[in-house]
Amino acid sequence: MATPVPDHAPVSEIEAERAYLDTARDALRRMHDDVVTTETQVTVAEDNDNIYERIMFDYHRRLRADALVDLPNVPLFFGRLDFDAEHGGERFYVGRRHVHDGVGTPLVIDWRAPVSTAFYRASRADPQGVRLRRRYGFSESAALTAYEDEPLTGGRAVEDAGEALLAAEIERPRSGPMRDIVATIQPEQDELVRAPLGTTLCVQGAPGTGKTAVGLHRVAYLLYTARETLGRHGVAVVGPNRSFLSYIRHVLPTLGEVNVVQTTVADMIGRPVTGTDPGPVARIKGDGRMARVLHRALWAHVTRPAEGLVYTKGTYRHRVADHEVSEIVASLRGTTRYNAGRAMVAQRLAHAVLVQMERRGESPDDRTQAAVARSRPVKQLLDSVWPKVTPEQVLFRLLGDAEFLAKAARRDLTEEERALLRWERPARSWRSAKWSEADAALLDELADLVERPEVRDHIVVDEAQDLSPMQCRAIARRCPHGSFTVLGDIAQATSPWAVRDWPALLEHLGRPDARLEVLDRGFRVPAQIIDYAARLLPRIAPDLGAPVSARRAPGALRVTRVDDLLGAVVEVCREQAKVEGSVGVIAADADLPGIHRRLADEGLAPSLLGEDETAMEASRLVCVPATLAKGLEFDAVVAVEPSRIVAAEPRGLHRLYVVLTRAVSALHVLHAEPLPEPLAGPPAAG
Numbered sequence: 158m159a160t161p162v163p164d165h166a167p168v169s170e171i172e173a174e175r176a177y178l179d180t181a182r183d184a185l186r187r188m189h190d191d192v193v194t195t196e197t198q199v200t201v202a203e204d205n206d207n208i209y210e211r212i213m214f215d216y217h218r219r220l221r222a223d224a225l226v227d228l229p230n231v232p233l234f235f236g237r238l239d240f241d242a243e244h245g246g247e248r249f250y251v252g253r254r255h256v257h258d259g260v261g262t263p264l265v266i267d268w269r270a271p272v273s274t275a276f277y278r279a280s281r282a283d284p285q286g287v288r289l290r291r292r293y294g295f296s297e298s299a300a301l302t303a304y305e306d307e308p309l310t311g312g313r314a315v316e317d318a319g320e321a322l323l324a325a326e327i328e329r330p331r332s333g334p335m336r337d338i339v340a341t342i343q344p345e346q347d348e349l350v351r352a353p354l355g356t357t358l359c360v361q362g363a364p365g366t367g368k369t370a371v372g373l374h375r376v377a378y379l380l381y382t383a384r385e386t387l388g389r390h391g392v393a394v395v396g397p398n399r400s401f402l403s404y405i406r407h408v409l410p411t412l413g414e415v416n417v418v419q420t421t422v423a424d425m426i427g428r429p430v431t432g433t434d435p436g437p438v439a440r441i442k443g444d445g446r447m448a449r450v451l452h453r454a455l456w457a458h459v460t461r462p463a464e465g466l467v468y469t470k471g472t473y474r475h476r477v478a479d480h481e482v483s484e485i486v487a488s489l490r491g492t493t494r495y496n497a498g499r500a501m502v503a504q505r506l507a508h509a510v511l512v513q514m515e516r517r518g519e520s521p522d523d524r525t526q527a528a529v530a531r532s533r534p535v536k537q538l539l540d541s542v543w544p545k546v547t548p549e550q551v552l553f554r555l556l557g558d559a560e561f562l563a564k565a566a567r568r569d570l571t572e573e574e575r576a577l578l579r580w581e582r583p584a585r586s587w588r589s590a591k592w593s594e595a596d597a598a599l600l601d602e603l604a605d606l607v608e609r610p611e612v613r614d615h616i617v618v619d620e621a622q623d624l625s626p627m628q629c630r631a632i633a634r635r636c637p638h639g640s641f642t643v644l645g646d647i648a649q650a651t652s653p654w655a656v657r658d659w660p661a662l663l664e665h666l667g668r669p670d671a672r673l674e675v676l677d678r679g680f681r682v683p684a685q686i687i688d689y690a691a692r693l694l695p696r697i698a699p700d701l702g703a704p705v706s707a708r709r710a711p712g713a714l715r716v717t718r719v720d721d722l723l724g725a726v727v728e729v730c731r732e733q734a735k736v737e738g739s740v741g742v743i744a745a746d747a748d749l750p751g752i753h754r755r756l757a758d759e760g761l762a763p764s765l766l767g768e769d770e771t772a773m774e775a776s777r778l779v780c781v782p783a784t785l786a787k788g789l790e791f792d793a794v795v796a797v798e799p800s801r802i803v804a805a806e807p808r809g810l811h812r813l814y815v816v817l818t819r820a821v822s823a824l825h826v827l828h829a830e831p832l833p834e835p836l837a838g839p840p841a842a843g
């Protein structure tokens with residue numbers, strides 16, 4: 158094992174490194190001040206009438222300045238590369254952002270720059286020109302306290318170089334939100350972070366293999382290498398819920414990226430969810446066949462005209478015959494988005510009127526055509542053959558009117574499925590209808606048929622295994638020309654509509670040719686715990702290989718049968734309060750309020766996730782409903798009554814797998830009832 162050097166390093170060496178850090182910090186401060194002062198003068202001095210441009214200019218300047226703020230607890234560099242003489246013999250400090258001195262000489266190289274790749278990938282087998290790799294250790298307040306050298310050519314090989322730092326970094330007690338991993342990105346992760354922008358990348362990874370971390374670092378990398386391309390419509394990160402987003406929200410800013418949208422699918426779709434669906438209904442609504450049903454339902458509103466158009470101007474009556482109107486409507490029906498088609502019908506009708514005007518010797522211009530297109534008779538005709546509709550009106554009709562549903566569904570849905578879809582007690586109007594999460598995706602599909610949505614250049618989709626085909630389509634339409642990074646774990650799929658495998662999901666996302674990669678080295682969860690959780694795999698994801706942990710932690714797993722469940726939870730939490738780090742108490746959603754109350758009564762000051770999105774920061778003891786545990790992690794986890802977690806939902810075993818894989822250092826499983834069958838035997842020793 159490589160030993161951190163400070164004990165025997167010459168004092169002058171570490172002093173020299175600290176002095177270098179101070180110099181780099183001063184230089185960054187000067188870069189920040191330059192943006193704020195110099196460029197402000199330019200803006201103020203500018204006599205620019207275009208207010209919008211000025212606002213944007215100031216906005217981008219502020220972003221640039223924000224990106225250059227020296228965050229007090231974030232080390233400015235974390236590594237150093239000394240190249241051998243054959244490769245120029247240069248020395249580079251690798252850090253979170255580029256820093257240069259007053260004359261432009263680089264002091265710190267951005268970790269995303271091509272030269273930094275060697276920091277993550279060079280090895281003794283393939284040194285890539287690197288003679289020596291140095292990694293630094295820092296205190297909580299970002300003071301440089303240690304360094305560790307790894308010669309890659311000549312000298313003595315340092316066994317497990319980097320492993321000690323990696324383990325120390327993972328095991329460093331957590332408090333609050335997720336941290337970046339920029340100093341210790343592993344070679345297999347780096348390959349994914351730096352994958353080219355053009356390809357859609359799909360990463361299947363066991364719990365804790367770093368998928369979320371890879372996704373976020375990839376965003377930072379792509380923005381660095383393709384800022385221009387991504388600058389038009391930007392990048393979005395889509396996560397499973399707001400608690401998760403709150404948990405990851407600091408990672409990109411610490412990497413210098415302050416302008417990335419982080420959202421949930423529901424928020425991206427942007428429709429209020431006020432109702433719920435039973436699982437079987439949600440499954441049908443989420444199914445990709447619904448796209449065809451909705452398409453027919455919308456276009457069923459366009460009908461054959463019963464009569465032609467009569468447009469009166471002065472004493473003249475201009476007529477467009479019914480068969481001509483029919484032709485116009487038929488030629489446009491279904492060829493464009495619904496609203497665009499409606500506008501085009503109006504223009505074509507107006508054009509037909511104009512032709513008649515010209516025949517009578519008039520010389521109408523574009524303004525006349527626009528006036529005819531907006532005129533009352535044209536509008537009345539349009540309202541009858543191509544009426545204005547909202548997505549809500551169409552879906553309301555579809556879910557409330559059996560005959561309409563049958564017509565739109567044709568053979569895409571069975572009679573049974575249609576019966577399930579139909580509202581038992583429809584609301585009085587579409588305005589008072591209660592829409593579920595699944596309805597939101599259907600409304601979004603309809604909205605897309607009516608009008609084009611706002612788009613992005615790249616979207617990272619985390620926990621993608623839970624998306625329904627219809628939600629995939631909602632995401633896909635927001636990135637029609639860009640690429641995706643899709644992250645997830647089929648074994649953690651808990652939604653009723655989850656797809657079977659990645660190819661099926663990628664098909665719905667419109668990227669069947671995506672590059673599929675697997676991460677199987679788990680960093681979060683020690684082997685003792687992951688092996689225990691993996692007993693569920695044959696039941697929940699028989700095709701997936703067992704995850705491999707990068708760490709062992711003897712004594713990390715305790716499974717205890719108790720009589721007084723609440724008492725036992727309190728006891729374990731008290732015990733955990735004596736050691737550093739975060740503690741997550743995870744139980745079936747229905748049981749959690751009781752547990753939370755009891756812990757509060759005992760004076761343990763827990764926070765409650767769900768009620769408080771920032772609960773992870775509010776207290777070091779967090780009560781977590783099982784349905785919100787996905788993507789989160791704690792130093793210690795108390796998993797309460799697994800059988801109730803399993804019983805709470807149809808994919809309860811998948812949920813339990815998620816719950817059991819949240820711990821970094823200790824997992825306490827407490828149960829009064831028998832454990833679910835796959836966990837029944839004693840855990841392996843160790």
Ligand SMILES: Nc1ncnc2c1ncn2[C@@H]1O[C@H](COP(=O)(O)OP(=O)(O)OP(=O)(O)O)[C@@H](O)[C@H]1O
Nearest residue numbers: 338341342343364365366367368369370680681788
């Ligand atoms: N290279 C690394 N260096 C240090 N820590 C790492 C590294 N890779 C992953 N980790 C840590 O491991 C933990 C798990 O990472 P992450 O949440 O990204 O995994 P995940 O695959 O998304 O997990 P899940 O499927 O459970 O959501 C985090 O604490 C992360 O910081």
